[in-house]
Amino acid sequence: MNKAVNPNELKPADDSAPLYAARRKVYPQSVSGTFRRIKWTLMAICLGVYYFLPFVRWNRGLGAPSQAVLIDLPNSRFYFFFIELWPQEVYYFTGLLIVAAVALFLMNSVGGRIWCGYLCPQTVWTDLFYAVERLVEGDRRERMKKDKSSDPLKLERISEIVLKHSIWLMIAWWTGGAWVLYFNDAPTLVKELVTFQAPMIAYIWIGILTATTYLLAGFMREQVCTYMCPWPRIQAALTDEWALNVTYRYDRGEKRTSVKKAAELRALGQQVGDCVDCYQCVAVCPTGIDIRNGPQLECIQCGLCIDACDNVMAKIGRPKRLIGYDNDINIHRRQEGKAPIYRIVRARTIVYSAIIAAVGGIMIYTLATRSLLDVNVLHDRNPVAVRLSDGSIRNAYTVRLLNKSGYDRAIAIDVEGPVNPRMHVIGVDSVTPDRPIIVIPRDSTSELRLLVTAPADNNPEKSIPVRFHVMDIGLGVAASATDNFVAP
Amino acid sequence: MTDHSSDIDSVSGKSTTGHEWDGIKELNTPLPRWWVITFYLTIVWAIGYWIVYPAWPLISSNTAGVFGYSSRADVAVELANLEKIRGDKMVALGAASLADIEKDPALLALARAKGKTVFGDNCAPCHGSGAAGAKGYPNLNDDDWLWGGSLDQIMQTIQFGARSGHAKTHEGQMLAFGKDGVLKPDEIVTVANYVRSLSGLSTRSGYDAAKGEKIFAENCAACHGDAGKGNQELGAPNLTDKIWLYGSDEASLIETISQGRAGVMPAWEGRLDPATIKAMAVYVHSLGGGK
Numbered sequence: 001m002n003k004a005v006n007p008n009e010l011k012p013a014d015d016s017a018p019l020y021a022a023r024r025k026v027y028p029q030s031v032s033g034t035f036r037r038i039k040w041t042l043m044a045i046c047l048g049v050y051y052f053l054p055f056v057r058w059n060r061g062l063g064a065p066s067q068a069v070l071i072d073l074p075n076s077r078f079y080f081f082f083i084e085l086w087p088q089e090v091y092y093f094t095g096l097l098i099v100a101a102v103a104l105f106l107m108n109s110v111g112g113r114i115w116c117g118y119l120c121p122q123t124v125w126t127d128l129f130y131a132v133e134r135l136v137e138g139d140r141r142e143r144m145k146k147d148k149s150s151d152p153l154k155l156e157r158i159s160e161i162v163l164k165h166s167i168w169l170m171i172a173w174w175t176g177g178a179w180v181l182y183f184n185d186a187p188t189l190v191k192e193l194v195t196f197q198a199p200m201i202a203y204i205w206i207g208i209l210t211a212t213t214y215l216l217a218g219f220m221r222e223q224v225c226t227y228m229c230p231w232p233r234i235q236a237a238l239t240d241e242w243a244l245n246v247t248y249r250y251d252r253g254e255k256r257t258s259v260k261k262a263a264e265l266r267a268l269g270q271q272v273g274d275c276v277d278c279y280q281c282v283a284v285c286p287t288g289i290d291i292r293n294g295p296q297l298e299c300i301q302c303g304l305c306i307d308a309c310d311n312v313m314a315k316i317g318r319p320k321r322l323i324g325y326d327n328d329i330n331i332h333r334r335q336e337g338k339a340p341i342y343r344i345v346r347a348r349t350i351v352y353s354a355i356i357a358a359v360g361g362i363m364i365y366t367l368a369t370r371s372l373l374d375v376n377v378l379h380d381r382n383p384v385a386v387r388l389s390d391g392s393i394r395n396a397y398t399v400r401l402l403n404k405s406g407y408d409r410a411i412a413i414d415v416e417g418p419v420n421p422r423m424h425v426i427g428v429d430s431v432t433p434d435r436p437i438i439v440i441p442r443d444s445t446s447e448l449r450l451l452v453t454a455p456a457d458n459n460p461e462k463s464i465p466v467r468f469h470v471m472d473i474g475l476g477v478a479a480s481a482t483d484n485f486v487a488p
Numbered sequence: 489m490t491d492h493s494s495d496i497d498s499v500s501g502k503s504t505t506g507h508e509w510d511g512i513k514e515l516n517t518p519l520p521r522w523w524v525i526t527f528y529l530t531i532v533w534a535i536g537y538w539i540v541y542p543a544w545p546l547i548s549s550n551t552a553g554v555f556g557y558s559s560r561a562d563v564a565v566e567l568a569n570l571e572k573i574r575g576d577k578m579v580a581l582g583a584a585s586l587a588d589i590e591k592d593p594a595l596l597a598l599a600r601a602k603g604k605t606v607f608g609d610n611c612a613p614c615h616g617s618g619a620a621g622a623k624g625y626p627n628l629n630d631d632d633w634l635w636g637g638s639l640d641q642i643m644q645t646i647q648f649g650a651r652s653g654h655a656k657t658h659e660g661q662m663l664a665f666g667k668d669g670v671l672k673p674d675e676i677v678t679v680a681n682y683v684r685s686l687s688g689l690s691t692r693s694g695y696d697a698a699k700g701e702k703i704f705a706e707n708c709a710a711c712h713g714d715a716g717k718g719n720q721e722l723g724a725p726n727l728t729d730k731i732w733l734y735g736s737d738e739a740s741l742i743e744t745i746s747q748g749r750a751g752v753m754p755a756w757e758g759r760l761d762p763a764t765i766k767a768m769a770v771y772v773h774s775l776g777g778g779k
Contacts, residue, residue, distance in 0.1 A: 021518040220522070227520055382618025386629040386776065389729035396629070396776050426774040427596045447597070451776045 025147070026222060026288035028130055029140035029280075033307025042118050043127055051174065054181035058082075061406050064443070071183050077443075083367065084443075086404060095363040099356055106352040108235055110344055111325060112245035116231065117302035122224050125175070125217035129168055130286065136164040140283055168218050169210065176209030222287040225300055232297045242343050244325040246301040248281075248292040251335045252322055259316050274318045281305035281323060291323055373409065374402040375470045377481040385488040387456075394453040395485050401448065401470060403440040409472045412437050413450070417466035418485045419458035424451045437473065452485060462487050578602075582763035586639040589770050596770065603771020606764055610756070619775055624734060624751050629775045632731040636720045637779040643769035649755035650723060657755060660722035665707060666746025673746075679703040680741040686716045686728045689736060 058068035058081055065072060070079040078085040085092060107114040116123060137143050137160055146157065180202045181189055192198035193206075216224055225232065239245070253275035257265070262272045275292070282290050284305060287298045291305045309323040330340035380396040388394055403409050413436050415421050425436040426449040440446045452466070464485040471478040495504040497515055504513040537543065541553040577598055581589065589595045608617060614625045621627035626634060635645045635658050650658040665671040671679070681691040682700025691697075705714065711724040718726035725733060733751075734744050756765055772778070 019518065020521040020524040022521045223520060223522065227523070380618070382616070383620035383627070383629055386620075386627065387730060388630055388777075389632040389726065389731050391730040394629075394776060424776075426776075427590045427593065446593070449600075449774060449776075 023223060024288060026286060027140045027143050027147075028286045028288075028304070029283040029308075030134055031280075031284040031304050031307045031311070033310055035303030035307050039118060039127065039302065039304075043124050046119065046121075046124050047128070051178045054178065054186035060084075064406060065185065067185055069182060070185075073183060084404065086402070089370075092363060092367065095359050098359050099363075102352050102355045102359070104231075105238060106349060106356065108238055109240065109243050109346075109348050109352065112239070112243055113232075113235055113299070113301040116225065116235075116300040117246075120300075122216060122229075123300060123302065125171075125213060126221050126286065128171065129217040129221075132167045132171070133164055136160055136167070165218075168214055172210040172213035172217070173206065175213045176206035179209050180205050222298065222300075225287065226298050236295075236297065240348065241327060241329055242346055244327055244342070245295055246291060246299065246303060246306065246323065247326040247328075247331070248275075248294070248323050249321070249326060249331055249334075250292070251331045252319075253292065274313065274322050276312065276316065278312055280308040280312050284308040371477065371479055372403070372405040373411075373470065373472055373477050373479050374404070375468060375479045375481045376400045376402075377468055377483045379483050379486075383488070385486045387488045388453065391457075392453055392455045393459065393485075393487050394451055395466075397450045397452065397468075397483060399448045399450045399468065399481075401438065401440050401446045403442060403444060403446075405442060407442050409440050409442075409477075410437055410474060411440055411470050412473045414469040414471070415452055415466060416469065417464050418452065418454035420455055421485075422453045424453075425449065426451070454485065456487065459485070459487070578763050581767060582761075586643060586766060586769060586773075589766065590639070590774070596774070599767040599770035600774055602764065602767040603769075603774075606760065606768055607771060610760070611768075619772065624749075626733060627731070627777075628772050629777055630731055631777045631779070632726065632729055633720065633777070633779070634723045634725055634733075637773075637777055639769055639773050639778065641720075642772050642778065643765065645753060646765055646768055646772075647755065647757040650753040651750055652752060652755040654755035654757070658723055658753075660711070660724065661750035662724075662744060662748045664746065664748030666742075667748065671703065671707065671745070675699075675703050676742055676745050677738075679708065680738055680745060683708075683716065683727050683741055684736065684738065687730065687736070692738065 053069050054067065056068040057066050058079075059066060060079070065079055067079065068081050070077075072079065076087045104115055133143070137146060146160075177193065184202070189198060189202065193202065220228075250273075253273040255271075255273050256275040256277045257272055259276050262274075262276070265272045281292065282288075282305075284307070285291070286302060286304065287300060289296055289298045291299065303325075306321065306323045306325075310320045313320050313322055326340075330342075333340055376399070378398040378400075380398070384395070386394045386396070399413070401411055403411075413423065413425070415423055421434075423434055423436055425438065428436050428438060428448075436450075438446060438448065450468075465482060466485040467480055467482050469478060469480045495506050495513070496502070497504050497513060500515060503516045505516045507514045538551075539553065540555045541557055542550050543553060544551040581595060581598060581602075584592070584595055589599050607615075607619065611619070615621050615628055616625070619628035626632075631637065633641070635641060635650060645658065648654045648656040648658065651661065663670070666673065666676050677692070678696060678700045681695040682697065682704050685691050685697065685700070704712075704716070708716070711722050712718055712727055713724075716727035718724045725731075732740075734740055734749060756768075760768070
């Protein structure tokens with residue numbers, strides 16, 4: 001029910017409130033366990049791929065780049081192992097982005113924010129920077145104490161700070177350095193970078209990425225996930241009741257009390273929880289939240305609270321996984337004394353998998369069957385047709401021949417459509433006058449001006465569909481394009 | 489955060505701003521500090537822009553900015569760079585013979601690109617952007633040429649023009665047989681019909697073909713040839729083909745014979761540099777009609 005409000009009763013805004021809230025610095029404690037091991041492993045793989053992939057070689061023959069993964073901007077080519085893409089084939093990246101997006105949805109419907117917790121570059125680099133911080137300045141309590149301390153800075157503390165930031169900057173610099181290697185021959189560029197002979201743009205990009213890495217992983221950290229990233233919002237809208245998320249199993253946890261008291265109450269047959277309010281889950285959390293408050297936007301679901309809690313449960317002799325991958329349905333089922341059920345295979349995971357399979361299948365099929373010879377034809381617009389002095393009709397076309405293979409091709413052009421056509425390619429005196437033969441160098445395009453002339457008497461229609469066949473006369477590979485032959 | 493102790497939202501436990509609409513209260517969710525700092529930095533950055541770049545409009549000018557930046561100067565620099573990049577290629581174009589340019593794919597592409605641009609700037613007003621021509625302005629795509637369609641002939645016409653007043657210009661014009669009293673009106677009608685018959689067009693009923701042939705032989709054959717095939721030395725068009733610069737209907741022909749024709753093609757030598765004229769010749773030749 002709406003209640004009429006007297007404007008005079010509205011309270012004025014409190015002007016003394018600050019415009020902003022300062023960040024509460026997070027001091028994650030070190031932890032060991034299953035999920036920490038998974039995170040270390042994935043971090044090593046992700047960073048290993050990122051830093052060393054540019055150095056992997058791939059033989060494409062003489063004159064072609066030998067780098068396995070290379071984005072060759074000056075020549076507009078993208079190389080990925082045995083695949084070479086031209087600019088007009090960027091739709092493969094569209095397919096890749098669709099697969100990536102749906103894979104993200106699939107991860108989410110199976111195990112929540114797997115991407116955020118384990119694979120996202122923001123998580124991987126922040127985790128790495130935390131590891132450095134811990135190594136140099138000590139664990140959670142020490143870092144908190146050092147930050148709080150109001151003592152004048154001693155040499156030891158200064159050297160710690162300098163060391164930490166130096167290592168951070170070195171990692172950040174290496175990150176930026178690896179980035180530019182994807183755009184140039186890596187060993188050559190490394191040599192040039194070291195001898196200060198690399199192009200300025202390489203240093204500028206390294207500088208930019210050094211700055212962003214240092215800033216985002218060293219200072220912004222969980223704020224990137226909380227404030228900048230759209231995925232937490234989308235994820236919350238996309239998830240369903242069956243998706244497994246890092247969950248505090250309150251059916252087992254409440255009410256919280258000390259180990260000793262819990263034992264006493266249990267002996268009396270009363271309901272007590274396994275949670276002993278030790279706050280270990282909060283201490284290890286890299287986003288500084290309390291998982292026991294339920295699903296939260298800030299939670300990246302890295303699973304470190306599971307490890308922390310498991311360690312405590314093991315010590316007090318209670319079953320593990322008081323915090324674990326679970327959902328509300330099973331918590332309620334357990335409260336009702338029923339066995340939990342896990343439904344990984346359900347409508348949405350099937351649909352997501354089908355989309356991934358379909359898009360991936362289409363991409364692989366088109367990639368495997370794409371022609372390394374192609375032709376595009378563009379009809380002259382002005383004039384569309386020319387009447388010659390003997391009355392015959394001539395149409396001019398711009399023909400673009402694409403040779404995507406690693407060798408030169410001799411191409412013959414045939415035209416089909418008008419009756420008695422004659423062909424001429426400007427600048428080409430072919431030995432076979434009505435079947436021009438053109439050589440296209442390897443990995444390049446040739447643009448030709450092609451004239452088709454036909455007698456008006458034999459071709460009375462205003463517009464005749466015309467098909468251009470191009471054929472590699474050595475290998476028999478063919479391609480074709482269609483257009484129209486128009487009367488003036 | 490200010491403590492609104494009386495204004496704590498019971499559900500979230502957060503303080504409110506004290507604003508209320510229909511019983512709904514607004515939670516006090518302050519912005520993160522880095523966000524606010526970034527916002528202020530953008531303001532500082534904008535002030536920096538005002539100072540270093542042209543920004544404020546004055547009555548007849550604007551503040552120049554301490555960097556002295558000007559987008560117009562930028563364009564000039566870019567154009568100069570472009571000329572520098574093209575320099576060598578244009579020199580190569582100037583040095584190569586016309587025939588060699590058409591044989592070399594790189595030079596042909598350059599000449600066609602350059603020719604097309606220059607054509608659009610200088611020739612399109614008369615010949616049309618696609619060189620399709622108009623009444624009185626020849627279509628350069630077809631194979632009918634008043635002054636010859638070889639590379640050299642096209643280049644010569646571009647260089648010196650036709651009836652352009654240049655010392656080396658093409659001369660020769662269609663005389664005004666009616667206006668000057670050389671032919672009587674009925675003779676003009678007769679010879680017009682004879683000219684139409686040369687390319688197989690229909691003739692007026694009752695027209696005297698023998699008389700037409702005689703008038704043609706006496707007055708027209710000197711330039712257009714006995715058979716009406718024309719003469720490229722004089723710019724006299726071939727009257728037996730399917731292409732008509734001023735129209736093939738009887739009325740147009742009568743007008744042409746009575747009033748004469750003398751269309752002008754300007755001379756481009758001195759207005760365009762030699763390499764550019766070469767590029768133009770190759771471009772026009774490559775449109776398709778070149779011999």
